[in-house]
Amino acid sequence: MTGPAPAGTFLPAGRRAALVRRVRFLVVFTIAYNLIEAVLAIAAGTVSDSSALLAFGLDSVIEVSSAAAVAWQFSGGDPEARERITLRVVAISFFALAAFVAVDAVTTLISGHEPHRSAVGILLAALSLLVMPVVSLVQRRSGLSLGSQSVVADSKQTLLCTYMSAALLLGLLANALLGWWWADPIAGLVIAALALREGVEAWRGEVCSPAEFLFTGGDDRDDDDHADRA
Numbered sequence: 001m002t003g004p005a006p007a008g009t010f011l012p013a014g015r016r017a018a019l020v021r022r023v024r025f026l027v028v029f030t031i032a033y034n035l036i037e038a039v040l041a042i043a044a045g046t047v048s049d050s051s052a053l054l055a056f057g058l059d060s061v062i063e064v065s066s067a068a069a070v071a072w073q074f075s076g077g078d079p080e081a082r083e084r085i086t087l088r089v090v091a092i093s094f095f096a097l098a099a100f101v102a103v104d105a106v107t108t109l110i111s112g113h114e115p116h117r118s119a120v121g122i123l124l125a126a127l128s129l130l131v132m133p134v135v136s137l138v139q140r141r142s143g144l145s146l147g148s149q150s151v152v153a154d155s156k157q158t159l160l161c162t163y164m165s166a167a168l169l170l171g172l173l174a175n176a177l178l179g180w181w182w183a184d185p186i187a188g189l190v191i192a193a194l195a196l197r198e199g200v201e202a203w204r205g206e207v208c209s210p211a212e213f214l215f216t217g218g219d220d221r222d223d224d225d226h227a228d229r230a
Contacts, residue, residue: 019146027071027138033131034060040124050115054182055104056125056168062097063157065089073150086150087202090157094199097160098181098192105188114181125169132162133225153202160198164191 038060045053073082112155136158143151171184 002217007188016146016222018140022138023146023151024071024141025149026142027068029156030066030135030154031071033135034063034161037124037128038064040120044118044120044124048116048118048121049113049120050121050172050173051104051108051113051166052115052188053118053121056121056164057102058100059097059161059164061102061178069093069150069154080148083148083150084205087153087205088128090150090153091181091199092202093157094160094195094202098195098199101164101188101195102192104161105185105192107190108185109182112181114179115175115184118177122172122176124171125165126170128161128165130168132158132165136162149205153198156198156202160191160195163194 019131038057041053041057041060043049043057045055045057069086073086139151139155139158143149143153143155167187167190168184171187174180174183
């Protein structure tokens with residue numbers, strides 16, 4: 001007995017085309033935003049000698065690979081045929097992100113290195129904390145409507161950027177205001193564990209996780225359940 005068909009199977013052609021155009025726009029926006037973010041974060045991290053900002057900038061480079069994979073998927077006439085490969089690329093991006101952040105955090109803790117204050121880093125983290133949740137939510141809803149696991153998986157990558165932005169902001173503020181240099185690498189280890197988990201789920205094709213409820217409240221899943229029962 002087969003399970004319910006993906007949500008995108010029964011979409012009208014016009015609706016499906018509009019969703020595909022939206023996904024392509026989101027991919028272009030994500031790539032452009034993360035490239036700018038990477039340049040600013042790496043430059044600010046170099047000036048302030050902040051390993052957290054450098055990690056954040058390099059994380060943005062890794063996220064571009066995930067967005068580029070989705071762009072490749074939807075550049076062809078049959079995105080579903082490229083779904084599995086895209087999911088693998090997204091998963092590998094998660095693994096690379098987790099490994100880099102974990103190594104950087106442990107190295108910072110062991111060395112006891114204290115970064116300088118960075119106003120640019122604080123502003124950049126705050127901006128990403130406002131922008132990324134919105135982008136992730138639109139990505140997720142579009143992916144669910146299309147029945148595309150890779151788009152939903154990429155929305156998790158974007159959501160993870162929100163967590164990293166929050167951790168970076170807290171770490172930079174704690175260092176600047178309280179002198180708690182260790183707050184940044186501790187938060188980095190938590191993010192690394194989260195990235196590893198999301199990578200495993202993307203590799204397995206499992207696209208739903210408790211983290212999504214932070215911004216969606218599970219409403220989309222309930223809507224899908226109602227649609228399946230109908």
